[in-house]
Amino acid sequence: MNRTPLWRSFLVAATLLTLLPTLTSRLNAQTEGADSGTDSTPRRPNIVWIMSEDNSIHYLRHFDPAGAPAPNIEAMAAHGITFDRAFSNAPVCSVARTTLITACYGPRIATQFHRRDTAATMPPGVQMFPAYLREAGYHTSNNSKEDYNAVKSSDVWDESNRKAHWRNRNDKSAPFFHVRTFTDSHESQLHFPASDVTDSPTKTDPESVKLQPYFPDTPLFRYTRARYHDRMMIIDQKVASVIEELKADGELENTFVFYFGDHGGVLPRSKGYAYESGLHVPLVVRVPERFKALAGRTLGSRTKGFVEFVDFGPTVLSLAGLEQPEGVDGKPFLGMDADPEKVDKRDEAFGYADRFDEKYDLIRTLRIGDWKYVRNFEPFYPDGLQNNYRYKCAAYQQWRKLYQAGELSGPAAQFFAPKSAEALYDLSSDPHEVNNLAGDPGQQSRLQTMRRQLDDRLKSMPDLSFVTEAVMVDEATPNPIAFAQSHSGQIVKYIDTVNLSLLPFAEAMPQLQRALDPEQESDAWVRYWALIACSTFGDEAQTLVPLIEKRLTDVEPLVVARAAEYLEMNTDIETEPFMRRSMERATNEPEALRILNTIVFLTDFHDYKMDTSKLQLIVPVNKKGQLIRRLDYLNDRL
The missing domain is CATH 3.40.720.10 (Alkaline Phosphatase, subunit A)
Known part of the structure; x- marks a missing residue:
């Protein structure tokens, strides 16, 4: 036919x-x-x-x-x-x-x-x-x-x-x-x-x-x-x-x-x-x-x-x-x-990395010629964050053991350290991306130009990762293009909120205060991205701890998890009951998995203790899904 x-x-x-x-x-x-053959009339190529x-x-x-x-x-x-x-x-x-x-x-x-x-x-x-x-x-x-x-x-x-x-x-x-x-x-x-x-x-x-x-x-x-x-x-x-x-x-x-x-x-x-x-x-x-x-x-x-x-x-x-x-x-x-x-x-290439099996991170890249700009939106997560399948490789296992034993320094230790919010690499002299020039005074003009170019790309798409996967699977997947266009203004606001982490803290603080206060900002996802910005600032954001602590009772489970993430990294405030409650309120797998990503990170890099074997989850745990990988890993560490 x-x-x-x-x-x-x-x-x-x-x-x-x-x-x-x-x-x-x-x-x-x-x-x-x-x-x-010799037929001079060309057909269409294979x-x-x-x-x-x-x-x-x-x-x-x-x-x-x-x-x-x-x-x-x-x-x-x-x-x-x-x-x-x-x-x-x-x-x-x-x-x-x-x-x-x-x-x-x-x-x-x-x-x-x-x-x-x-x-x-x-x-x-x-x-x-x-x-x-x-x-x-x-x-x-x-x-x-x-x-x-x-x-x-x-x-x-x-x-x-x-x-x-x-x-x-x-x-x-x-x-x-x-x-x-x-x-x-x-x-x-x-x-x-x-x-x-x-x-x-x-x-x-x-x-x-x-x-x-x-x-x-x-x-x-x-x-x-x-x-x-x-x-x-x-x-x-x-x-x-x-x-x-x-x-x-x-x-x-x-x-x-x-x-x-x-x-x-x-x-x-x-x-x-x-x-x-x-x-x-x-x-x-x-x-x-x-x-x-x-x-x-x-x-x-x-x-x-x-x-x-x-x-x-x-x-x-x-x-x-x-x-x-x-x-x-x-x-x-x-x-x-x-x-x-x-x-x-x-001379341009655009790259993106999001969830990889059970491991979450959010990274966007823009390469122009031999220069590459990297935006790490969650830079407090090291590259070496646990991913079960990756660590089946004996070299991965040895690398982590050497780091934990304190036997690594320089580029070999970078994989397990927090990342910078921004990275700029000159690939002509640094093809393996180990020398971040984002802080080089001589490269500030290039950094700002490439930052702006990537920012424009993400907003014009608009990039659906900024509504989170948990929201996306519930609301966007039936018609992603229509959803993105109808929420484009909100996505721009989320990007602008998390990008406050690129400003000096004194300049960002008033805007973060407004974003963290439900009486001034009704959108829970603005609070979510503001908390990520706070975690990027780390100790610099200590003045916002009272506002961050209030978010432990937020209506949105992922906001609670982000608040606990900051507090566990930077304070002695007890967050375990709130983290547990946020897990047990999760209504889909990406939401629960995102919270577990935080728990695994805190467990491996901040001595966090939480018994996940007794969680009462609403979300079914598929034996072939991603949740089971995180739960098995955490339970093995008990």
Whole structure:
């Protein structure tokens, strides 16, 4: 059955006619004897995505001299384009993959939390982009990971399973879009016992690897990086297997082949963290002979133009000759809708990190060229805050033990220390983001400019994280766009309130006083963000303790938890009964989980004591959910 609407057929035909003279001349000169045949009338190209899980640019020699050799990926690059500055918008899989499939920023459409409690509805008029390809006659197949935070319609994939393949299409002449995901580089591959350092030798010599400066230089860390190099060499072989399948089918020179990591990773301080190690991914696109005109570049070239995951879907549609949908955030970097010169000038990337499994934090980043601005909205939370799955890695465990034993200093200790509310990094001299220049007098103009630019982005979206996940799942997920627009003024106010922490305290104090007083501020969420600002100020905010203590009886459980958080960090006031009461009043899982995040933080870093085994929760505890992870961890510490 032909699913292609008539108007799209005309559009594709007109598009190809526009390209025909250029393509024909190139094909006549260059495709004789190619495995794509001798037909000079080009059909629409195939597109194949090869994704490896959990790896940043730091583990491939093609991008970093300290990385692993990958001759097959390098061969792809010799017949294509290397994108040296490609970025996942989020450093974790479900959020990153939802960004890829929707071409929309997660905080704008309510898909920013990993693992999502409730799937968000797609924005009105926007489909997951493979649906547009199917309408145009493409066979779409996914082998096999989906992991989306938005509701998927039935028209996205012709097949999505472990047997999905372009070879399964009924019409063998139809173009195809195929996704292959390889898990050989997934973080679970590093969940080995520390005894493997001596019992399971690696092909890569651990003494030959170059450790990041924020790691302790131990045999275990060296072994872990060497073992990951071995995994990346396996990925390289898997990439070659897909290339060989295309070649065997006579489709290689009809097909754009993308190789990229699904986000950064996977040694400690990468996956789940909005550093370059979590966001900066490898991207190589092999360009087929028959469609070189759509690339607009010399084969074997590299570009430093910035591309983000929101751009990947629009790029596929551009290569397929389809119009760009309205309502998405991305723009093509290849194909008819992309000007290579303009792509080369792109120099901005936006990043976001929110809840990662059971661990909450709220971070936004803006990279412009070699400068990166980071806004840590909850800077009192260290990066090393407990996340059960992360700490299955022996290197993570050793890192924490060394810190607790007082054996770390400098960059190696930063992971377990409070963060700064703002960070500014010069990546040209500090690629691993260990030297924060936010306090440098010579960088204040740049800091304020980038602060303002990021602030404008968050307010114009508007960023739904500022209504909290607990509210979002109850009120926003049925129609996130409509909810965000109807609450845009409130979201701006919440951002302005938490940003009071960036002012000198004497200047911020009168505004915080008003925000904390229910008689002057009726919106509980203004009080919530004011308390976060107070916790950022720490001891400086002692004059507000009487107002903060009154919030222990607030009507909103999350406000109570934030008040207790400040008081436990900065005073001797007893908060345990109020924290317990707030947990037992929580009405959905994200609300309870957010409070437990505070309890785990206080337990691990402020000697807090609370017996959570006797909590009388309203919220059901799903044995496969996130609450059980926090509760199990806390109960094990009793």
